Amino acid sequence: MSELTRRRLLRQLAMAPAAGLMVAMPRLARAAAPEFALKYANNLPLSHPLNIRAAEAAARVAKESDGRVEISIFPNNQLGGDTDMLAQVRSGGVDMFTPGTLIIATMAPISAVTAVGFAFSEYDQVWKAVDGQLGDHIRAAFAKIGFRTFKNMWDNGFRQTTTSNRPIGSAEDLVGLKIRVPVSPMGISMFKSLGAAPTSLQFSEVYSALQTKIVDAQENPLAIVQTAKLYEVQKFCSRTNHSWDGYHFVFNGRSWDALPDNLKEIIERAFNEAGLQQRDDVRKLNETLETELSSKGMTFNKAEPDSFRAQLQKSGFYKEWKTKFGDEAWGLLEQSAGKSL
Ligand code: X2X
Numbered sequence: 001m002s003e004l005t006r007r008r009l010l011r012q013l014a015m016a017p018a019a020g021l022m023v024a025m026p027r028l029a030r031a032a033a034p035e036f037a038l039k040y041a042n043n044l045p046l047s048h049p050l051n052i053r054a055a056e057a058a059a060r061v062a063k064e065s066d067g068r069v070e071i072s073i074f075p076n077n078q079l080g081g082d083t084d085m086l087a088q089v090r091s092g093g094v095d096m097f098t099p100g101t102l103i104i105a106t107m108a109p110i111s112a113v114t115a116v117g118f119a120f121s122e123y124d125q126v127w128k129a130v131d132g133q134l135g136d137h138i139r140a141a142f143a144k145i146g147f148r149t150f151k152n153m154w155d156n157g158f159r160q161t162t163t164s165n166r167p168i169g170s171a172e173d174l175v176g177l178k179i180r181v182p183v184s185p186m187g188i189s190m191f192k193s194l195g196a197a198p199t200s201l202q203f204s205e206v207y208s209a210l211q212t213k214i215v216d217a218q219e220n221p222l223a224i225v226q227t228a229k230l231y232e233v234q235k236f237c238s239r240t241n242h243s244w245d246g247y248h249f250v251f252n253g254r255s256w257d258a259l260p261d262n263l264k265e266i267i268e269r270a271f272n273e274a275g276l277q278q279r280d281d282v283r284k285l286n287e288t289l290e291t292e293l294s295s296k297g298m299t300f301n302k303a304e305p306d307s308f309r310a311q312l313q314k315s316g317f318y319k320e321w322k323t324k325f326g327d328e329a330w331g332l333l334e335q336s337a338g339k340s341l
Helices: 003-015 025-029 049-064 082-091 109-115 123-130 133-144 185-193 203-211 222-227 253-257 261-295 306-314 317-325 327-337
Strands: 036-041 069-074 147-149 154-158 160-163 178-181 197-200 217-220 236-239 244-247 250-252 299-302
Touching (some): 036 082, 109 123, 109 133, 109 185, 109 244, 109 317, 109 327, 123 133, 123 244, 123 327, 154 261, 178 203, 185 317, 203 217, 261 299, 306 317, 317 327
Parallel strands (some): 036 069, 178 197, 178 217
Antiparallel strands (some): 147 250, 160 217, 160 236
C-alpha cells in the first residue's frame, strides 16, 4: 500500500463514527452491497500496529474480493471488554476477534502455556514455538470450541511492569504490590506466586483503575503503554520482560464455513501477511519506545530475571502449571525456550 493510501486510510480511521469504522474504500470499487459483511472487534487503540495492519488487510480483502467481502473493524473495546468480545465471537455476534493468549485461556486453558513466566526470553524462541508444533497444539484446542484460527499470531510483546510508586528491580519489590493483571488464572497465579496482590480487570478498565488508584501497577508491552497512554497515569517502567504475549486471530467457525473457498483464501492470506508485518512493527516499537516514554516522564530500570524465576520455582508455580498443561505441551515449551523450567 502506498504511503498516500495508507495515510488516507488512517485519516478515515480517525474520523470513523463511534459505532465502528467501516473500511469504506472498497465500496467505491463496487456499487452493490457486499455479499459478506464481517465484523472484527479488538481491544486496542487505533494507533496500535494491530489496528493499522488490520485495516490494511481489510482493505486488501475488499479489493481482492472485488467488494464481495467487507470487514468492519470495531477497535478499542467499542463492543465491550475482552470477556464480552470473546462471548460474541463464540456466538457469532462478531465474526473475528483477536484475544490475547491469556484472555482466550479462559475458554481454552492451554493457550496460556506460551505466557508462562520467564519461559521465552527472545523472539526467535517465540516464533519457533507458536508458528510450529506448540502453536498447532493450541490451535487444535481452539477448533474444539468452534473457532477457526489463522496460522500466524500477531504480536503483543514482552510484558513489562509499570507502577505509580516504585521501580521493580527484583522479586522482593513486588511483595504486596497492588497490580492489575488480565482476566486470567495464569496472570493471577504468577503474580500471587511472586508475592504481589494481583487484581483481574479487563483492559478496557485499566486506565481508569490506575488513575483512580484502585491499583498501583499494571504490566503490558511498551507499545500498549504508549498507545493506551498509560504513561499519563504511571511513573515507573521496569523492564521485567516476565512473559511474552500475542494475539490469536480467531474466526467464528460458522461464519468461516459460510464463506466460499476462494474468499477464505483471500482473507487468510491477507491477515496472515499483515500479521507478519505487524510483528515487525511491534518489535521495532518495543525496541525504541523507551526513549519516547522517558521523555514523557517515565523512569526506566532493568530487572534481572533470576530472583523472579527463583521465587516462581520456590512457590511451586512451574510444577503446578506443568501438571495443568500436560507433559506434551510443557515439553514443547521447554524445547522451544531452550531451557528446563
Ligand atoms: O489486557 C491486556 O493487558 C492486554 C491488552 O495485553 C491483552 O489483551 C492481554
